[in-house]
Amino acid sequence: MTAATEVHAATDASRTVADFAVHLRAQRGLSEHTVRAYLSDVEHLLAYAGRHGRPEVGSIDLGVLRGWLASMAAAQRSRSTLARRGAAARTFFEWAARTGRVAADPALRLASARAAQHLPTVLAVDAAARLLDVARTRADDADPVHLRDWAALELLYATGARVGEICGADVDDVDLDERTLRVVGKGDKERVVPFGLPAADAVGAWLVRGRPALATADSGAALLLGRRGARVDQRRLRAVSHEISALAEVDDIAPHALRHSAATHLLQGGSDLRSVQEVLGHASLATTQRYTHVTAERLRSSFQQAHPRA
Structure with missing residues (x-):
């Protein structure tokens, strides 16, 4: 050639x-x-x-x-x-x-490895509570960023949203009266997810005492802000997760572990699989079903530790 x-x-x-x-x-x-x-x-x-x-x-x-x-x-x-x-x-x-760019599809018979199926990292309910308690206590100082961190972690666990969805949310996406958050997920699909009173307290404190202290003319409508007033970066919230998990002395986690934890705890609490699918924004129920393996694994571990004939 x-x-x-x-x-x-x-x-x-x-x-x-x-x-x-x-x-x-x-x-x-x-x-x-x-x-x-x-x-x-x-x-x-x-x-x-x-x-x-x-x-x-x-x-x-x-x-x-x-x-x-x-x-x-x-x-x-x-x-x-x-x-x-x-x-x-x-x-x-x-x-x-x-589209006619090749005469035939050479990949029709292409087989490739399936991704390994790993059980997601999940905090125990008491560990998740301890993590969020530490975030709340840390937010009692005069630093507005610590209020943001508390609000972010509460939302991640309460809604099961992805960290990118939380970072992309705007102020108008939060309804504190109804306690819901509107997020845009994969494929630009919008969904509304509920959250509870602890998250509402954290977000309310952030909006009243934290966000105004950091907001600038360039902040726009972003819900969560960085120290310089711009929309918070995902990497910053990942660092926050590691920092606070160390302070709380729980398993070192990334924000996605809070999503996994939320899904698992919902199923353990009796929520049906379809409802959890809607909360998480999964396109396929099969994706949500992997959390049933997590709960089954925890039940098996508990059985082996507690049952006299395990």
Whole structure:
């Protein structure tokens, strides 16, 4: 292949990836995080194919796809990475075949590893209460950021929302009278989730005594603010979770563990699976069902510790 041909193939591949990005954002309704991951995976595949003499998208066949996944398995990539990259390739070539960019879909018979199913980290009910008690006590000083941290952790546990959903919420999304929070989840799907009195107390204190102290002309409608008045960053709330879990002497957790804990505690308290699915914003009931394994595992552990004939 001549240098000019290689340049043309690379340009054509770049244009195809750009069109695929438009498709993902405009038609699939995927989160920006997922879009970036899929694009990175496809670019990784095209780079691999180019090194193996297949620089044109239409020249990639099943053998190249299998070789690509095998190379990552040999490099000891995790099963979740292999599963995601296989899914990205299938999505890309299904779109490319449907839109006439390739003659046939080479990924139709592509099999890839399934992501490992790990039981999510879950705090015990008393540990979650201790974590939030410490956050509340910490908020008694004159620092408005500590009020924000208390409100954020209470909302994460009370609503089971994702940390990105909490960070993306605006002031008008909170109804303290009804004790509900409107969030926008994956695929730009909006849902309204309830929260209880402890979270209402924390959010109320933040709105009255914390947020006004940090708000600037550039704060806009953001519910939770950083120290400089901008919308709080997810990374900041992750750091807060680690800091307060250490202070409370509970398992070191990230914000997502509070989501897992909320789901598990709802099921343990008698909530039905469909209701928990609605609260969490899961598109599939199968995703919510993994929390039944957590509760079953805890029951088994309790049985083995307590029953004389375990």
